Amino acid sequence: MKVFTTAFCPPVSYIAAIAEEMTLSPDRVIPSVVALEACEHFQKQTYRNRCLIYGSEGPQRIQVPIIHDGHGNGIPIREVRVDYSTPWLVRAERAIDAAYDSSAYFFYYRDEFFAILRSRPERLWDLNLALLRFFLEKTGVRAELRETETYTPEGRVDIHPKRPDTVLRDLGLEKPYFQVFSPKHGFLPNLSIMDLLFNEGPGSLLYLKKR
Numbered sequence: 001m002k003v004f005t006t007a008f009c010p011p012v013s014y015i016a017a018i019a020e021e022m023t024l025s026p027d028r029v030i031p032s033v034v035a036l037e038a039c040e041h042f043q044k045q046t047y048r049n050r051c052l053i054y055g056s057e058g059p060q061r062i063q064v065p066i067i068h069d070g071h072g073n074g075i076p077i078r079e080v081r082v083d084y085s086t087p088w089l090v091r092a093e094r095a096i097d098a099a100y101d102s103s104a105y106f107f108y109y110r111d112e113f114f115a116i117l118r119s120r121p122e123r124l125w126d127l128n129l130a131l132l133r134f135f136l137e138k139t140g141v142r143a144e145l146r147e148t149e150t151y152t153p154e155g156r157v158d159i160h161p162k163r164p165d166t167v168l169r170d171l172g173l174e175k176p177y178f179q180v181f182s183p184k185h186g187f188l189p190n191l192s193i194m195d196l197l198f199n200e201g202p203g204s205l206l207y208l209k210k211r
Contacts, residue, residue: 003035003148003155006077006128008064009051009135009192010159012208013167017157019141019209020171031142036129037156038147042066042075046160049080049124051192055099058185062092062192066124080124089117096194103180105201109138113194135193140205165190177207 002021007014023030042048049064065083069075093114100106116134121127129145136143159165168174168190176187178199188195196204 001033001035001146001155002157003037003152004157005037005040005046005048005159006125007047007051007132007159008049008124008128009062009131009194010047011051011165011190012193012196013165013190014047014157014159015135015139015141015193016171016173016208017159017167018136018143019139019205022142022209024209029142031144033144033146035146035148035152035155037152038078038125039149039151040077042077042080042124045162048077048128050161051194052161053096053099053192054179054181054185054188054195055095056181056184058181059188059191060095060099062095064088064124064127078123078125081122082120082124082127084120089120093117100180100194100198103198104178106198108201109197135197138197138204139193139208140202141208172210173207175207 002017004014004018018032018034021032049066051062052059053062054060065086065088067081067083113134116130121130132145157167159167174189177196179187179195180199196207200207
């Protein structure tokens with residue numbers, strides 16, 4: 001069983017890796033079964049609390065600030081609290097609106113997506129899980145999500161913003177799709193799954209999964 005670290009609005013490759021073992025047939029869908037690593041400690045500068053979107057000037061990072069409590073990277077991932085004392089949420093919504101307002105499908109998902117953010121879950125784990133379930137549902141990826149009971153490095157899908165990510169290439173899914181600002185900056189691969197969903201809508205599954 002594949003093991004994934006928690007991720008905030010994860011990259012396309014993350015969702016594609018979840019979808020890999022989902023079975024599609026004319027009469028039924030067999031979901032993937034994957035585990036979320038619930039027994040690790042928080043690590044900085046990872047997708048656990050950041051994502052990349054496509055803004056008018058190119059790739060743009062959105063980061064969720066956390067309350068460190070003086071523990072540095074030693075906070076158990078289930079205990080990491082989101083810091084709402086800064087206006088990051090307002091800035092994130094404005095950035096996402098500016099990036100995707102003219103995309104084909106943003107209007108259909110905007111309110112539900114922002115409602116998750118505005119619910120202000122106390123823990124990063126709960127925020128990420130709610131967003132992951134949202135993106136799985138809207139892209140059509142069926143998955144049974146489990147949580148690890150002990151730290152589990154085996155079977156880990158290693159997707160990190162500072163290391164090469166070959167997941168899409170390995171799955172034969174490395175291909176462009178329409179992006180609002182691609183005429184200006186060209187196609188940008190493997191951004192947050194919101195980029196694919198807001199641009200491709202129900203067609204996202206065709207990108208994420210070979211039939």
